[in-house]
Amino acid sequence: MSKQPSSSHLAALDDLLEEAEQWHVNAGDETVHAKRIGGKWRTIKWLSNSIWLLLFFGPYLRWNDRQAILWDIPDRQFHLFNVTILPQDLWMLALLLLFLAIMLFAITAFSGRVWCGFLCFQTVWTDIYTWIEEKCEGTPQQRRKLDQAPMDLNKFGKKLGKHTLWMLIAIWTGISFVAWFTDVYLLWGDLFRLQLSSAAWITILLFTVCTYLLAGFMREQLCMWVCPYARIQGAMVDVTTIIPAYDFHRGEPRSRMKKSDTDEHTGDCVDCNQCLAVCPTGVDIRRGQQEGCIMCALCIDACDLVMDKVGRPRGLIRYESLNGLEGKACPPVYKQPRIVITSLIMLAALLGIFYGLSSIDAIDLKVLHARQPLYVLQSDGSIQNKYTLKILNKLANDVTVKITATGPAGLKITSRQLLAAQHGRVTPTSVFVRVPRKELTAESQPIIFHIETVDSDKPFSSHRESVFIGPKR
Amino acid sequence: MADKNPFPGENNTGHIWDDNIRELNNPIPRWWMLSWWASCAWVLIYVVIYPSFPIGDKPPPGLMGWTQIKEFKEGMAEIEAIRAKYEDQIKGMTGEQILADPGLSDYTVASVKVLFGDNCGACHGSGGQGAPGFPVIADDVWLYGGSIEKIEESIAKGRRGMMPAHGSKLSEEQIDTLASYVVGMAEGKEDPAGKALFMANACFACHGMTGTGNQAMGAVDLTDSVWRFAPGGVESARQTIAHGVNFPADPKSREAIMPAFGERLSSHEIKKLAVYVHKLGQ
Ligand code: SF4
Ligand code: SF4
Numbered sequence: 001m002s003k004q005p006s007s008s009h010l011a012a013l014d015d016l017l018e019e020a021e022q023w024h025v026n027a028g029d030e031t032v033h034a035k036r037i038g039g040k041w042r043t044i045k046w047l048s049n050s051i052w053l054l055l056f057f058g059p060y061l062r063w064n065d066r067q068a069i070l071w072d073i074p075d076r077q078f079h080l081f082n083v084t085i086l087p088q089d090l091w092m093l094a095l096l097l098l099f100l101a102i103m104l105f106a107i108t109a110f111s112g113r114v115w116c117g118f119l120c121f122q123t124v125w126t127d128i129y130t131w132i133e134e135k136c137e138g139t140p141q142q143r144r145k146l147d148q149a150p151m152d153l154n155k156f157g158k159k160l161g162k163h164t165l166w167m168l169i170a171i172w173t174g175i176s177f178v179a180w181f182t183d184v185y186l187l188w189g190d191l192f193r194l195q196l197s198s199a200a201w202i203t204i205l206l207f208t209v210c211t212y213l214l215a216g217f218m219r220e221q222l223c224m225w226v227c228p229y230a231r232i233q234g235a236m237v238d239v240t241t242i243i244p245a246y247d248f249h250r251g252e253p254r255s256r257m258k259k260s261d262t263d264e265h266t267g268d269c270v271d272c273n274q275c276l277a278v279c280p281t282g283v284d285i286r287r288g289q290q291e292g293c294i295m296c297a298l299c300i301d302a303c304d305l306v307m308d309k310v311g312r313p314r315g316l317i318r319y320e321s322l323n324g325l326e327g328k329a330c331p332p333v334y335k336q337p338r339i340v341i342t343s344l345i346m347l348a349a350l351l352g353i354f355y356g357l358s359s360i361d362a363i364d365l366k367v368l369h370a371r372q373p374l375y376v377l378q379s380d381g382s383i384q385n386k387y388t389l390k391i392l393n394k395l396a397n398d399v400t401v402k403i404t405a406t407g408p409a410g411l412k413i414t415s416r417q418l419l420a421a422q423h424g425r426v427t428p429t430s431v432f433v434r435v436p437r438k439e440l441t442a443e444s445q446p447i448i449f450h451i452e453t454v455d456s457d458k459p460f461s462s463h464r465e466s467v468f469i470g471p472k473r
Numbered sequence: 474m475a476d477k478n479p480f481p482g483e484n485n486t487g488h489i490w491d492d493n494i495r496e497l498n499n500p501i502p503r504w505w506m507l508s509w510w511a512s513c514a515w516v517l518i519y520v521v522i523y524p525s526f527p528i529g530d531k532p533p534p535g536l537m538g539w540t541q542i543k544e545f546k547e548g549m550a551e552i553e554a555i556r557a558k559y560e561d562q563i564k565g566m567t568g569e570q571i572l573a574d575p576g577l578s579d580y581t582v583a584s585v586k587v588l589f590g591d592n593c594g595a596c597h598g599s600g601g602q603g604a605p606g607f608p609v610i611a612d613d614v615w616l617y618g619g620s621i622e623k624i625e626e627s628i629a630k631g632r633r634g635m636m637p638a639h640g641s642k643l644s645e646e647q648i649d650t651l652a653s654y655v656v657g658m659a660e661g662k663e664d665p666a667g668k669a670l671f672m673a674n675a676c677f678a679c680h681g682m683t684g685t686g687n688q689a690m691g692a693v694d695l696t697d698s699v700w701r702f703a704p705g706g707v708e709s710a711r712q713t714i715a716h717g718v719n720f721p722a723d724p725k726s727r728e729a730i731m732p733a734f735g736e737r738l739s740s741h742e743i744k745k746l747a748v749y750v751h752k753l754g755q
Contacts, residue, residue: 373601
């Protein structure tokens with residue numbers, strides 16, 4: 001494989017090998033100070049990180065005089081632009097959670113820990129924190145030296161700057177989280193007047209402390225020892241999963257291209273340890289798949305850069321399945337049952353959510369037929385049924401609704417038909433319906449209740465089917 | 474063993490099995506230990522501020538003075554405070570006035586349901602559907618009147634039905650004829666023989682000339698579709714005519730007694746129950 005390297009390549013390699021010895025596999029004994037280099041995956045990582053800007057700026061979005069997305073816990077309402085979701089519609093949340101869980105499963109099966117490497121808040125916040133650390137304290141070498149140096153004014157200044165910035169980000173994270181649950185402008189006002197509710201204080205404090213500790217100190221330890229997803233993801237990955245992988249057939253045996261071992265049996269890996277240097281969790285990808293690897297692909301960038309420098313083709317570390325490394329073809333995705341089944345479940349969940357969102361009525365009706373008694377014989381020989389109607393009003397104001405019913409001939413509602421429905425609540429009411437006995441053709445017949453608003457500018461309506469029950473025939 | 478440790482300098486505990494399997498002494502990270510100690514400290518704090526270990530027959534109250542039963546009572550007081558708003562309004566109102574206010578009558582129905590279950594449901598059914606011998610109260614037929622005042626009176630003072638037994642005065646055929654006549658009444662049938670017996674035996678004295686009954690004495694309306702002693706029909710009518718209701722001289726007489734609740738329940742509760750009963754069927 002290897003050709004005689006040119007002299008410029010050898011010079012570049014000497015530079016790399018000079019620092020090769022300072023990179024060690026993370027044994028948990030010292031802070032991982034990973035090297036930052038640019039590259040394609042680094043850019044992608046910045047882009048994926050930036051999704052979290054939504055957390056910080058999303059709450060400021062307004063929609064019709066109120067926050068566009070707001071989990072209003074005291075009023076038990078969820079506002080999503082112009083849709084208001086009440087607890088009654090929260091089954092959609094269950095579907096959403098199902099969708100997200102299965103999506104995580106599907107993506108892991110297809111391409112490993114994409115979540116860990118690119119999107120997870122632990123990864124993202126840690127990435128930002130170490131970026132700040134580098135800005136304050138310098139390169140990994142300088143940081144390691146600083147960690148060991150005795151405390152002096154210089155060290156203190158650098159550390160103070162870093163921890164202040166960390167703390168500010170942590171506090172801002174806490175406030176931004178709470179802002180999704182309460183009006184953000186009021187929140188800032190109350191915050192400056194120190195008038196927040198105790199729940200808000202505690203939540204902000206909790207998120208601040210956790211952010212500071214988890215992103216500042218725990219870092220990759222959380223992924224290695226605490227995160228449950230990291231524990232189960234191995235069960236979803238198999239030989240067809242495309243993950244950042246080291247091509248050991250091409251790379252081994254490693255050679256630092258000293259004169260003595262530059263024969264044709266050496267592999268492409270020059271053993272410069274750059275892949276290890278950039279790894280945020282401090283693992284050596286050349287040891288194969290391991291639980292410490294969060295699949296962030298930064299080592300791909302590192303190795304590609306090295307390969308460019310020494311004049312060898314890129315892709316010694318690349319996104320590849322274990323099958324691919326062995327030169328075996330993988331079946332296309334649509335023939336992999338796991339991917340197909342998970343996609344179908346996701347599709348079903350999505351359809352359910354779309355159905356739910358599109359069928360949310362401004363007013364909603366539920367009908368419960370009384371169980372005891374199922375029917376009552378009246379003095380004139382007619383049969384009376386009792387129902388409890390539950391009218392849910394999702395509008396912003398109280399409305400009066402008119403209750404009507406269609407069903408067996410001669411049907412008559414004997415209870416009051418106009419009802420004030422309070423907004424944001426369920427208003428229950430008892431409804432009595434009478435039908436002359438001779439009109440009953442079966443023990444149980446369908447009956448449909450309708451409600452319609454009578455005093456709002458725009459009429460809203462809803463209906464629900466139930467049964468009218470008479471004596472056994 | 475420790476003095477001749479075959480693996481010196483690797484920080485093992487001196488526990489060695491099968492020649493080379495040994496236990497190393499790798500302490501867990503400092504911060505894990507610190508969190509463990511912090512958890513221990515938390516337990517102590519918890520024990521001090523919350524009631525925990527029972528000493529004697531009562532657990533010490535803890536510094537915060539918090540107990541579950543206290544929290545429960547506070548919760549109950551909260552509910553009572555919400556109810557008080559309505560209860561105060563209802564207190565000064567008659568049943569009629571409560572019924573005229575939809576909000577208050579809804580409140581009354583919701584809040585007195587338990588009382589109905591405890592006191593009335595056993596005979597009249599949880600939904601007022603009645604039971605053999607006990608009248609349906611979810612329909613529109615009222616033996617002693619369906620106005621709210623009459624219902625209150627029935628609950629407070631109780632009721633006692635009365636109909637003499639005619640078995641000794643009438644022959645079997647006569648009872649047959651009379652029973653068929655009563656059954657036919659609800660269907661609007663004419664029957665001169667039955668009518669003659671109805672008049673001759675003074676049935677009209679209580680049930681009225683046209684059989685529509687008399688609520689003042691609890692005499693049933695014979696012309697409607699509802700039977701006091703369900704299931705209705707000729708057999709049921711025969712039994713009632715022959716043996717009467719609450720007739721002391723006839724051991725087979727039907728029983729129809731509503732106990733008085735005036736002693737057991739307050740007039741406020743009875744008023745609320747009357748509203749509940751009134752709204753069972755309308
Ligand atoms: S081994 Fe590579 S992909 Fe895995 S965590 Fe380290 S840098 Fe990221
Ligand atoms: S895999 Fe690439 S980056 Fe890692 S040591 Fe080998 S040549 Fe260097």
